Every structure is written in C-alpha cells, then in structure tokens.
Amino acid sequence: MLLEIENLRASIEGKEILKGINLNIPSGEVHAIMGPNGSGKSTLSSIIAGKDGYDISGSIRLDGQEILDWEPEIRSRAGIFLAFQYPVELPGVGLSSFLRACVNERRKYLGEPELDASAFLALMREKAAMVELSQELIRRPVNQGFSGGEKKRNEIFQMAMLEPRMAILDETDSGLDIDALRIVAEGVNKLRHAQRSMLVITHYQRLLEYIIPDRVHVLMDGAIVMSGDRTLALTLEEKGYDWIRAEQEVSS
C-alpha cells in the first residue's frame, strides 16, 4: 500500500474537523475525494502534506513508514506532493531557481546526484511542454502575475518536475475554464504511473470526466461516508449530497 491513513483525527482551536478518516491508496491508483464545502477536504490534504497548527491523532503511512512526525519538507522529499488550491506568489523568486532547489532536495534525499544547470534546463523544457506552460512563464518569479489558470498549470508542472510518489490535487479544477481544465487533466493523465498514486480532491464530477479515478470517496462532516467506483461520482452529480445524508439516516 502506498498511502495508508488510519483513524486520522484533526482539530484546530478545539474544533474537530477530521473525525477518524480511514483511507488506503495502492500504488498506481487514482482516488477521488468528493464532498460538500466545509466537509474537511482541504484540511485532509494539508495534513497529509504536513501543515502545522492542528492537533492530530491517528496514523499516516507512506510506503509503510509513519510520517506524522515528519516536517513538510521531509514528506515532500520522500515523495508527497500537494497541488495547492490557492498557490501563493513568491515575489522576486525565479521559478526555475526555486524548482531547481526543490528538485535537487528530492534527488539528494533519494541518493541521486544533483542536476546541473543544463540537465535541469532540459528537464524543465520537457515538462513545461507537457503541461503547455510557456517558456516565458518559467522565467518569471513563482506565480507572480500568473492568471488563475496559469497558477494551476504551474502546480501540475511542478508535480511533473518533482515526480512524486503520492500527488494530492486540492480542487485543482476550481476556477478553471473548460480549456484550462482539459490541459491540466491531460497533464495529470500523462503523469499517471504504476509507481505513483494520486488523490484528486474535487467539488464537482466534471474533473473526473477527464481524470478517470479508480475509486471515489465521499467526505462529509470530517469522515468518509461512502466509497465506490467512478459511477459513484455520477450518482452524486445526479442526486446531490443530500442523497447521501438521507442514505446515512436510513442506515443509522
């Protein structure tokens, strides 16, 4: 199992947001998490990536290793990648020098030699073409002056550069028009790999028409209340989240 989450609970300022999450993602699979606003989707992705400020219990294992005590940078170097819902801007920090430092941190961690400038440049050109990110954007500071769509594409570009084991896409579809969505989804599909798993967090079924998930989980009020194959997403689209609430009431 690539990622195992067991009875994960998280609260912030005394308010419990995740109430015992259990989730297993085998290597090479793409899982989707859907859920209404405020159900804890973004909190879950932040906590897997190691964001500070929560009281946490339970377990998160990557390739069998407990990572809850690891700093975010160690988790990143070990292969966890989070495509942010709202990527920040880094004024004056060139995207290429930023990414070169990041890529080399990951390579060092994996015991691989660092990339020199020309090898890195070649890699960057190749991956930028994959997500149709213009060379002009690569020369700019990270996300500075990028449109909403360009920022999201840049996230996928960085994912391509870092070649993670476990990629989490936090509402990558939000704020994207249909063309941008297609480009992002195609980039993600090209990155699907037997040694890489993905967790796609989304509000809408739309993204899952482009990125076909192996499993779909429904997160409501801090817990996974239903799991199924991709047809679950379609059912949700049709019947809405109230349908699940009703189902739950029946079963309880």
Place this chain on the structure above:
Amino acid sequence: MAQSEQELLEQLSERAYPHGFESDIEQEIIPKGLSEETIRFISQRKNEPEWLLQWRLKAYKHWLGLKEPKWPKLTYPPIDYQDISYYAAPKSAPVLNSLDELDPEIKSTYDRLGIPLEEQMMLAGVAVDAVLDSVSVVTTFKEKLAEKGVIFCSISEAVHLYPELVRAYLGTVVPFTDNFFAALNSAVFTDGSFVFIPPGVHCPMELSTYFRINARGTGQFERTLIVASEDSYVSYLEGCTAPKRDENQLHAAVVELVAMDRGEIKYSTVQNWYPGDKDGKGGIYNFVTKRGLCKGVSSKISWTQVETGSAITWKYPSVVLQGDDSRGAFYSVAMTTHLQQADTGTKMIHIGKNTQSRIVSKGISAGRSQNSYRGLVKIRKSAFKARNYSQCDSLLMGNRCGAHTFPYFEIHQPTAIVEHEATTSKIAEDILFYCTQRGLSRESAIAMIVNGYAREVLDHLPMEFAVEARKLLAISLEGSVG
C-alpha cells in the same frame, strides 16, 4: 562529547561571520587619543602638503565645537574619542610595483576574504584597491587603466601625484562643516580611494575597493573621492569586513562623488563589517557620510547598497541634483539581525530642472534588531518639473524586531511630482508552507524569499557582486529566524 559540542558551536559561530579572523601583520599604531598633535602626526607620516594639513586642522577645530547627532533612532553608549587610535598601518612599506611585493600575510588576509587580487581579476574585469586599516595596500591594474587615462589610486597617493585635482574637489560635496562625523573624518582621514575618469572615457572595468579593519583599538576613517568628467562612465564597488572583537570599533568614512555633464557614476556597496555577537557585544559603529553631486547636465549618480554588517549603521547616501535633467537613484537592502541597529536612507536634493530621482529601500529586520529608513526628498523652487518616486518596504521576521520609516518631503516647486509608497510585511506561514511542501527547509525557504524580496535592489549590483550579496543575505540570517 562536551568538547565536540564546543567545537561544533565554535564552527557555527564562525560560520555566522566568516570574516572574523585577525591577521598577524606587523603594524605601526599610534597611541590612542585625538589632538592637534595627532593630526600633525598623520599628516607628517603621509608627507602631506601644507594646505591639506591646514584643512585638517580647520576641520578639527570645527569638530571640537560640534556634538554627536542625537536624532537617529539608535542607542549606544557614548563614544570616547580619546580612546581610539587614529592611525594604524602595516609596517612593511606599502609602495608596491607588483603583487609579488605584497607582504605574504597581507596577501593571505585578502585571499581569505576571497578578494581575488590575482590574474583572474583581469578576466573578471575588476580593478581592486585594498585598504587595510588606515593605508591603501595595493592597487591592481593601474597600467591598463592608465592607458585610458583613468586614475585609480589611494587618496594619499593622489595628494602627491594629482594635487590640483584633489584640491579642486576634496570637501566640495561633503564639506567638513557638514556634520559631526564628516568633520572628524576630515581631520583624521588616513586613506581611501581616488578615481578620476577623463572626458569621454567609459571605464573599461569595474573599480573596487576592499576595506578591512584589522588592528585592535583603532578607528577607520577612509575618504573616497570619485570624479566622472563629461561623457564618462564608471562603476565602483566597495566591500567591507572586520575581525570579530568584543570591543566596538568606530568607522567614520566620507565618500564624495562628482559627475560632470552627462557623466555617470554607479556606486555599489556590500557592507559586512562585523555586526557584534548575538547578545550585541562588539561590532562596528558605522557612521558614514556619502554624497554625490550631479554637477553637470544629464549627469547620473546611483547608490546601491547591501548593508548586513555593523552593530550600528548611520548612513544616508545622497544625491544633489544640480545639473538640469540629472538623475539620482538609491537602491538599498538593509538587513539587521540579533541586536543590530540601522538608521539608513537617503537624501535627494533637486535643484536643476527636470531632475529625477528614484528611491527603492528594502529593510529586513530579524531578532531583536531595529531597522529604520530615513529619507528626505527636497525639491527646490528652481527644480521645475522635478520628479521623485520612493518605495520603502519593510520585512519583519519574528515579533521582537522593529521596522520604522521616516520619510521627509520638502516641496517648493508646484510642477514637481513626488510619489511615495511604503509597505510592511511578514513572511506569511502559508508562503513558508508552500516552499517547505516543495522540499525546501524553512531556513532555505526564508533565504530564498528574502532574496526575492531584495531582488529589485540586487539586480542593480554588478553581476559577480550580486551573487556574493545573495549569499551574504542568506548567511546573515542563519540562526536568527525561528
């Protein structure tokens, strides 16, 4: 175990200030104290002409009637001006014809500082003047410069070789009556650089002076004078380091720049004097007067400074825009950590028509430091259609440091356009999380963010020094952010 821990700590503190070594060079140091006799001694030692001695003595008499300025936002114990030695020089005679003649110990000092005095400097296109304590030790590439008619030498040498030039300009931009520290410097200055670019000459290489305080209990009072004639251009850089000491050492320099019609001077500083330890013990008191005069029409002067060192910095590199259509610029990054205090900024004095000035100041405060920007934009009645743009940004790290902005404007010409923007920010947690999520440690993320923040200023430095400055900003932050 205890010992290796101790070693580790020492290594760490060494790393925090890599230039903190002391060189064992035979020195001639005069006894502490300041009097007419001291000044006569210095002047005699340097075999100066009578006019210069008289100028020094006038400055000294004026200084006696002055008091240290109290308006800066700086706190420090009173300086005992009688407890300073005003002259220290390496004993081996500093008149050299080639690098091979340099005292090996001095040479090794500069090698350890990473100053490339060697042939590779030729490739880098940099000519270096090195001032150790009070005396200029060597000036490289004089010949190549001489071909173009560029004069680049120590000011002591210039007094002898080009007395009429020195006399024509010395004290014309910063008169000894200007302020307390300028008066003191005029009385006791020991060395510094002199640059003269003849008309129509584009100086073929970067000129650079490296200042190093080595001797204990001494002050450093260098004086630099740069004249860019009509249609000439020069880019000049100074770097500064000093050994780690428990005592505070005084550095009171004066720099004067003069640009004639369409002449241009780019003056860059990377100031890394010893800042004191984390408890504020030791460090350089840096009281510096730097001013440029855009004397001719369409002349240009720009100051770019990266200030990371010194326990106390008091420094306002300024431009007097006298010639019509002249331009002045001030680009500054001032970083303070631990208990450092900086009160720095600029003055832009608009006199000529259509004069333009630009101020970009980036303050970075960490630890328990205090960092103030203080700037004056003065537009005289004569400065028809003058323009100024000022941008003052402060970046705070942690919640025990202080950032302050004191902008002053005096506008006497209604057609002038003056803009001022100021921001204060902290490095937000979500920005740090974004960087650490990509695999960067917190510390390298902060260094990268700070460098990005300072980039607009660093981009104005000559390339090879910009690289140095970036490293310096990162090193200076080590251990000062949580």
